[in-house]
Amino acid sequence: MAAMSILHARIVRLAIAGCELLHDIELTLPLQRWTAIVGPNGAGKSTLLRAIAGLQPCEGEVQLAGRRLQDWPARERARQLAWMGQQETGSDDLTALDVVLLGRLPHRPWLAPLTAADHAAAERAMRATQSWDWRERRLGSLSGGERQRVLLARTLAVDAPLTLMDEPLAHLDPPHQADWMALVRESVTAGHSVVSVLHELHLALQADHLVLMAAGRVEHTGAPADPATHDALRRVFGPRLHITQIDGRWIALPL
Numbered sequence: 495m496a497a498m499s500i501l502h503a504r505i506v507r508l509a510i511a512g513c514e515l516l517h518d519i520e521l522t523l524p525l526q527r528w529t530a531i532v533g534p535n536g537a538g539k540s541t542l543l544r545a546i547a548g549l550q551p552c553e554g555e556v557q558l559a560g561r562r563l564q565d566w567p568a569r570e571r572a573r574q575l576a577w578m579g580q581q582e583t584g585s586d587d588l589t590a591l592d593v594v595l596l597g598r599l600p601h602r603p604w605l606a607p608l609t610a611a612d613h614a615a616a617e618r619a620m621r622a623t624q625s626w627d628w629r630e631r632r633l634g635s636l637s638g639g640e641r642q643r644v645l646l647a648r649t650l651a652v653d654a655p656l657t658l659m660d661e662p663l664a665h666l667d668p669p670h671q672a673d674w675m676a677l678v679r680e681s682v683t684a685g686h687s688v689v690s691v692l693h694e695l696h697l698a699l700q701a702d703h704l705v706l707m708a709a710g711r712v713e714h715t716g717a718p719a720d721p722a723t724h725d726a727l728r729r730v731f732g733p734r735l736h737i738t739q740i741d742g743r744w745i746a747l748p749l
């Protein structure tokens with residue numbers, strides 16, 4: 495029986511300023527799983543993520559939980575789909591806590607005051623990403639990794655069934671990368687679905703499902719332990735990519 499899916503995308507083409515960036519993509523993202531999207535620089539990973547989030551118009555159709563993206567009322571959709579982009583700017587003058595509380599916006603009627611539940615969700619998310627200590631600091635004053643953990647807390651505070659993250663591990667040191675993976679695992683165990691664009695292949699190989707992109711197309715989808723996935727990775731990244739197992743986990747190293 496086919497696994498249940500949270501999102502299905504059929505992207506015939508996506509062009510920006512006359513330049514075709516994605517072509518002929520048919521993508522199904524499994525429900526309650528962690529999917530990692532990988533591929534070389536410029537392959538179209540971020541563009542694909544933006545398209546399935548509805549942030550970038552494309553020729554085709556994206557269905558979230560069986561309903562076309564554009565058919566979801568905006569606020570309801572924002573509760574269903576949490577987004578963490580790359581190098582987000584614009585909130586530098588806000589305190590870290592206020593940034594995380596922005597994640598609660600879809601849960602409140604327009605201009606309604608914050609509730610105790612909003613504050614509790616924000617605190618829970620900040621403690622989970624170990625960013626609670628900086629709650630009074632302005633986002634712009636934080637280091638790259640500290641900032642990333644605040645933005646991750648904002649994403650967690652949405653508590654959405656589907657979370658899309660573009661390079662969430664950028665700036666994180668190895669222990670915090672491991673913490674991020676633990677958070678993703680917890681989220682998936684709680685019944686959520688997570689999709690992340692990752693450059694860290696060794697971490698992407700810990701995901702439940704891998705999407706490999708090259709030159710604006712999906713080159714391969716499959717389980718990270720599947721030999722066909724390893725062949726596809728070597729095909730795209732070249733034969734110098736060494737894929738092996740350490741302590742039962744698959745890792746990939748450029749050699």
Ligand SMILES: Nc1ncnc2c1ncn2[C@@H]1O[C@H](COP(=O)(O)OP(=O)(O)OP(=O)(O)O)[C@@H](O)[C@H]1O
Pocket residue numbers: 510511513515533534535536537538539540541542
């Ligand atoms: N606004 C734009 N206008 C024109 N070309 C763009 C635009 N945005 C992205 N591109 C191009 O589209 C291609 C795919 O970009 P994208 O950012 O999706 O790749 P990526 O796989 O996420 O890359 P990276 O690993 O380097 O982050 C790149 O060649 C990029 O230069």
